[in-house]
Amino acid sequence: MNLILFGPPGAGKGTQSELLIKRMNMRQISTGDLFRAAIKNQTPLGQEAKGYLDAGKLVPDSVTIGLVREVLSQLKGQSFILDGFPRNVAQAEALEKLLKDLNLKVERSLFLEVPLDELLSRLAGRRVCKNCGAVYHARSKPPKQDGVCDACAGPVIQRPDDKEEVVRTRLETYEASTKPLKDYYKANGLYVEVIGLGTSEEVYERISKALQVKAH
Numbered sequence: 734m735n736l737i738l739f740g741p742p743g744a745g746k747g748t749q750s751e752l753l754i755k756r757m758n759m760r761q762i763s764t765g766d767l768f769r770a771a772i773k774n775q776t777p778l779g780q781e782a783k784g785y786l787d788a789g790k791l792v793p794d795s796v797t798i799g800l801v802r803e804v805l806s807q808l809k810g811q812s813f814i815l816d817g818f819p820r821n822v823a824q825a826e827a828l829e830k831l832l833k834d835l836n837l838k839v840e841r842s843l844f845l846e847v848p849l850d851e852l853l854s855r856l857a858g859r860r861v862c863k864n865c866g867a868v869y870h871a872r873s874k875p876p877k878q879d880g881v882c883d884a885c886a887g888p889v890i891q892r893p894d895d896k897e898e899v900v901r902t903r904l905e906t907y908e909a910s911t912k913p914l915k916d917y918y919k920a921n922g923l924y925v926e927v928i929g930l931g932t933s934e935e936v937y938e939r940i941s942k943a944l945q946v947k948a949h
C-alpha cells in the first residue's frame with residue numbers, strides 16, 4: 734500500500750512513518766528530512782532550501798516537486814509513505830500527475846489530527862539527535878544523559894525551526910496551505926483521519942485499523 738501522511742507540524746508524522754516502514758516494509762519519503770540532509774551536506778538543493786526551513790516557510794513548489802519526482806522514479810516497486818508531501822493543493826495536483834506518469838498509485842491519504850495546545854507543547858519540548866535523527870521530548874522523553882542520544886551518543890539539540898517564533902510561522906503556513914488538503918482528499922475518496930493523541934503505539938494501532946477500513 735502506498736500512503737500519504739499529512740497533518741500539522743508536531744502531529745507525529747515522522748514517528749508514525751518510522752513505525753510503519755519498520756513493520757510494513759515501506760519506504761519513507763520525508764521531504765523535511767531530505768531538505769535537512771541536503772542542508773547538512775551543503776548541496777545546491779540544501780543551499781536553496783535553507784532560508785525557507787529557517788523561516789518556517791514552504792520551499793517553492795518547483796523545487797519540492799522536482800525532489801519528489803526524483804525519489805519516486807527510483808523506487809523500484811517498493812511501497813512508500815509520503816511524509817510531509819504534498820503540503821498544499823498545487824503539490825497534490827502535481828503529485829497526481831507524477832503518479833500517473835510513473836504508473837504508481839496512492840491508496841490512502843491519512844490525516845493525523847492533534848489539537849493546537851498539544852502541538853505547541855510537543856514542538857516546544859521536541860529535541861532531536863543531530864546525528865541519527867532520533868526524537869526526544871525535554872519533559873516526557875528526555876535522553877538518559879542530558880544532551881546525548883541514547884541510540885548513537887550524538888548531540889541532542891532543538892531543531893532550529895522548533896524555536897517559538899518559527900513554530901508560529903509553520904503553524905500559520907499549515908493553516909493556510911496544508912489544511913485545505915483535507916477537502917482535496919475527501920473529494921477524491923482517499924481520505925482517512927486518525928487522532929494523534931496518546932502513546933505512539935496507541936496512535937499506530939489506530940492507524941493500522943484505519944488503513945484496513947474503506948476510505949471515505
Ligand code: AMP
Nearest residue numbers: 764765785786790791792797817818820
Ligand atoms: P517537516 O520536517 O516536515 O516539519 O518540514 C520541515 C520544513 O521543510 C518545512 O517547514 C518546510 O520549510 C520544508 N518542507 C518540508 N516538506 C515540504 C513540502 N512538501 N513543501 C515545501 N516545503 C517543505
